[in-house]
Amino acid sequence: MKIAERYDIAAPIYDRTAWVLSLGGIDKLHPALVAGLDLSGKTVADLGCGTGLAFPALIDAVGPAGRVIGLDNNASILAKAEKRVVANGWGNVELVVDDIATTPLLGDVDVVFSCIAMSCVPDPSQKLAELLANLKPGTSVRIIDALPRTSGFGYPAINGYNFLKSFIVGSHYKKLEPFERVFREQLSDVVVDSVHGGMYTRLTGVKGE
Numbered sequence: 252m253k254i255a256e257r258y259d260i261a262a263p264i265y266d267r268t269a270w271v272l273s274l275g276g277i278d279k280l281h282p283a284l285v286a287g288l289d290l291s292g293k294t295v296a297d298l299g300c301g302t303g304l305a306f307p308a309l310i311d312a313v314g315p316a317g318r319v320i321g322l323d324n325n326a327s328i329l330a331k332a333e334k335r336v337v338a339n340g341w342g343n344v345e346l347v348v349d350d351i352a353t354t355p356l357l358g359d360v361d362v363v364f365s366c367i368a369m370s371c372v373p374d375p376s377q378k379l380a381e382l383l384a385n386l387k388p389g390t391s392v393r394i395i396d397a398l399p400r401t402s403g404f405g406y407p408a409i410n411g412y413n414f415l416k417s418f419i420v421g422s423h424y425k426k427l428e429p430f431e432r433v434f435r436e437q438l439s440d441v442v443v444d445s446v447h448g449g450m451y452t453r454l455t456g457v458k459g460e
């Protein structure tokens with residue numbers, strides 16, 4: 252089954268399913284997306300935004316002068332995000348149906364976020380390299396995803412769980428190393444750390460001048 256078909260089916264139950272499959276980690280991922288970044292007044296893109304679970308954290312961080320662009324290639328999922336936006340009266344959120352791998356939007360944003368979505372794209376580290384190459388200097392990038400680790404407490408068990416989960420969610424369970432290499436080749440101030448006891452990896456960097 253193609254990934255878009257999976258998310259068509261998952262749209263009505265995504266929020267609860269994400270909580271269960273992440274073993275409660277989804278609640279920690281969105282605060283971890285914005286933690287330590289000064290986002291006030293910035294325009295941020297959330298690539299593969301899904302139903303907009305990250306929006307509360309993003310909107311709070313950018314403040315009234317900032318803007319959030321939620322991008323997803325699945326119209327059913329994005330319809331759920333739209334309901335969330337309308338219900339909360341968020342006037343500074345724009346939703347875009349587009350593909351992470353080919354969107355021309357990113358040249359105009361200050362910060363690029365992607366939370367557990369990059370691994371849904373085929374050949375994700377290559378696509379990430381292309382995406383980073385097109386960012387304007389000074390753009391901050393932060394990605395959180397389930398990527399196999401080679402160290403840390405209980406990492407074989409965590410890798411095993413994430414590997415099995417990738418069949419359910421239809422993601423491409425690729426190694427951390429190529430993602431980290433792309434970050435280090437194209438960005439400065441790169442930090443790689445983990446979230447939710449090592450179940451997720453967070454990569455942060457800034458596009459140089």
Ligand SMILES: C[S@@+](CC[C@H](N)C(=O)[O-])C[C@H]1O[C@@H](n2cnc3c(N)ncnc32)[C@H](O)[C@@H]1O
Nearest residue numbers: 258299300301304323324325350351366368371
């Ligand atoms: C696991 S969900 C993550 C949703 C959200 N970021 C969150 O933290 O809850 C992955 C999302 O990526 C979207 N997605 C997958 N491949 C995509 C692509 N090539 N372009 C844009 N969105 C994509 C899916 O439709 C889905 O909404």
